[in-house]
Amino acid sequence: MRVRLRGDAYDLDTSLLAESDDEVRRQLDQYAAGERQAFDLTVDYPAGHLGDVMRAMAAIPYGETRRYGDIAARMGSGAVAVGQACGANPLPVVVPCHRVVGADGTGGFSAPGGVDAKRRLLAFERGEGLDRF
Template identity: 45%
Template sequence: MPQLCMHSPIGDLTVTEENGAIISLDWGWVPEEWQTETDLLKEAVDQLNDYFDGNRLDFDLPLNPPGSDFQKQVCAAMSAIPGGSTKSYGEIAKEIDSSAQAVGNACGLNPIPVIIPCHRVLAAGKEMGGFSGLGGVDTKKILLQLEGALPPQQQTLDL
C-alpha cells in the first residue's frame, strides 16, 4: 500500500492509500523506502498542509475507512460536521439511532483522524471527551483552536 509522510504542527503524519482511496492517517514516519508519491497521496498532503496553514477547514479526498458498518456510519456522520463546528457524541447518536457511548467508541477507532474530524465531536456540555491521536486531548484542542471551534471554557492553549 502506498504511504506518504509529512511534518505537521501536531507531529509527523503518515497517510496511506489503497485502491484509490485514503484508508488511514497515522502518527509517525515510515522509512523512505516505504513511501510512494502517488497523485492521491500528494493531494492529501497538500490538503493537510493547507488545513494546518489555516487555508482550508474541510477535505475533498476519496476515503475508505476500514471498520464495521457502524464505524463507517459514525465516520460519515463525523465527516458531515463542517469545519469550525462541533457536535456532541449524543447528537451523533440521535442522528444514527445509537448510544453516545457507542459513538464515542467508534470515534476512538477512527482510522483517518483530522481528515475525518473526530476532534469535532465533544462530550456533553462541550467538554473535550477523549482523543486517540498522539497528544490526546491537547491535540484535539489544538485542532479545534486552529478551526476557531474551541469552546470558550477550553481556550487555554497558545498556538
Template identity: 50%
Template structure:
C-alpha cells in the same frame, strides 16, 4: 502513513483515501496553514458502525462541533459506542473526529486532548466547558 499537524504525528490509513500520499500531505499542510477548511479527498468508509459514525463526522463543518450524544441519537445508538467508533477512525483529521465532543468537556482523542483542543481552536470552534 504518518502526517505532521501542529507539531504532532498522526497515523492515517491511506488505503482508505483515494489520493496519493503527496496530495494527502499537501491538503493537510493547506488545512494547517488555514488556506483549506475541508478536505477534497475520496474516502472509502468501512461498511459497519464505524463507517456510519465517520460519515456523520464528515457532515460537521470546520468551526462546529457535535456531541457524542447527538451523533448517537442520529444513529439510534449510545454515546459510548460513538466514542469507540471515533477511536477506530482510521483517518483522523481528514475525517474530523476531533469535532465530536462531550456535553461539557472535550473528552478523549487518539492524538491527545492538546491536539484536539488545537484543532478546534484552529477552526474557531468553541471548547465545551470553557
C-alpha cells in the same frame, strides 16, 4: 502514513483514500496553513457502525462541534459506541473526529497528542492562537 500537523503527529490509513499520499499531504499542508477548511479526498468508508460514524463526523463543518450523544441519537446508537468509533477513526483530521465532543467537556482523543491535540485543533479552527503553531 504518519503526518505532523501543527505540532502534533497523526497516523492516517491512506489505503482508505483514492488519492496519492502526495495529494493527501498537500491538502493537509493547506489545512495547517489555514488555506483549506474541507478536504477534497475520496474516502472508502468501512462498513458498519465505524463507517456510519465516520460519515457523521465528515459532515461536521469546519469550526463546529457535535456531541457524542447527539450523533448517537441520530444514528439510534449510544454515546459510548460513537466515542469508541471516534477513537478508532483511521483518518484523523481528514475525517474530523476532533469535532466530536462530550456533553460536559472535550471528550477523548486517540491521536498521540491526546486531548491536548484535540483542543489545539479545535482552537485552530476557531481562529484562536494561530501564531502559536
